[in-house]
Amino acid sequence: MSKFTYAEMPNKDGFFGEFGGQIIPPELKQIMDEINDAYEEIRQKPEFQAELDLLFADYVGRPSPIYHAKRLSEKLGGAQIYLKREDLNHTGAHKINHCLGEALLAKFMGKTKVIAETGAGQHGVALATACALVGIPCEIHMGQVDIEKEHPNVTKMKILGCKLVSVTRGTATLKDAVDSAFEEYLKDPVNFIYAIGSVVGPHPFPKMVRDFQSIIGTEAREQFQAKTNHLPDYVTACVGGGSNAIGMFSAFLNDDNVNFVGVEPAGKGLDTQEHSATLTLGKPSTLHGMKCYVLETEEGEPMPVHSIASGLDYPGVGPQHSYLKDLGRVQYESASDQECLDAFMELSRIEGIIPALESAHAVAWAMRKAPTLSKDQTILVNLSGRGDKDADYVAEKLGL
Structure with missing residues (x-):
């Protein structure tokens, strides 16, 4: 193998080779670029890393x-x-690793609500936990099929204080929850932040979630x-x-x-x-x-x-x-x-x-x-x- 350094991925436009990028409406590109700029700023701050390290440990x-x-x-x-x-x-689960990072980023950016999707409920529980910790309202979209299947996590999310939205469209599972959550996010992308639950979505989320994980x-x-x-x-x-x-x-x-x-x-x-x-x-x-x-x-x-x-x-x-x-x-x-x-x-x-x-x-x-x-x-x-x-x-x- 060549000594290619994988840490160089993605490039400045969010591409891993031909994959990734920002295939989104022009008005959303500015919002995503602002999230990327805020992330790059906050990750360079020693006090942010110190706070994250302390939370990871304790x-x-x-x-x-x-x-x-x-x-x-x-x-x-x-x-x-x-x-x-x-x-x-x-x-x-591992989900708490990036949820803490995303919640701290939302707080740093002054966002008024964190929105997300969840499938098995692990991302939902972790994000509701992180938002409770930093004091930001949280809204989780979950397919009705998964709500019925993953009842213990549904209960935990409610106890943690998040607003749980049941998604009944389509197959009422993860893909439909993503669609529903994104529609809610588009109502006010300036003040809301969509905390994506995996290394997917437009740049910078695949990079950001990877870094936290x-x-x-x-x-x-x-x-x-x-x-x-x-x-x-x-x-x-x-x-x-x-x-x-x-x-x-x-x-x-x-x-x-x-x-x-x-x-x-x-x-x-x-x-x-x-x-x-x-x-x-x-x-x-x-x-x-x-x-x-x-x-x-x-x-x-x-x-x-x-x-x-x-x-x-x-x-x-x-x-x-x-x-x-x-x-x-x-x-x-x-x-x-x-x-x-x-x-x-x-x-x-x-x-x-x-x-x-x-x-x-x-x-x-x-x-x-x-x-x-x-x-x-x-x-x-x-x-x-x-x-x-x-x-x-x-x-x-x-x-x-």
């Missing part, structure tokens, strides 16, 4: 540990599986070497929009001997229409203000997508992931709903760790891959969230 509970899943590794045979325990963060990989790289005296052979994470994956991958991208696998939802099968395997089966197009890989119908509309994990059922993906796919630096594979459920139960019963259904996709790939490798090889999984929100749903589905 509020979130960082650094999150790396855990050697010995019993699971022994049962599978082959490679040793390690877990980056983002599930132990305050609010139960990069703490995962920065910690993991140092921790893994301290624990094992070498770097992992494989680093893997689930991919919907792709924030937990890019956060984990970012610190290792210039390490030539590290292999990366992003795991998408194969849903009910790649040969069906009920999946969310955007990078596996999609094509370059535009969605939500960016160019990226998109799953589209024959008419060129975003395809109705499916995953057992509400946080992954999105027909697009982050532009940096799209670029890394075309570059060949990251391999994108998939895991089905059934593989996800199997991994959810296996990790719960072998290691006593209940993962989020989203994260269980990456665990499923690790379980599939480990037996094909030698015992001195390693797989580092970003366990991006915990499964409290999914426990009742899984128990009902499996008849437990």
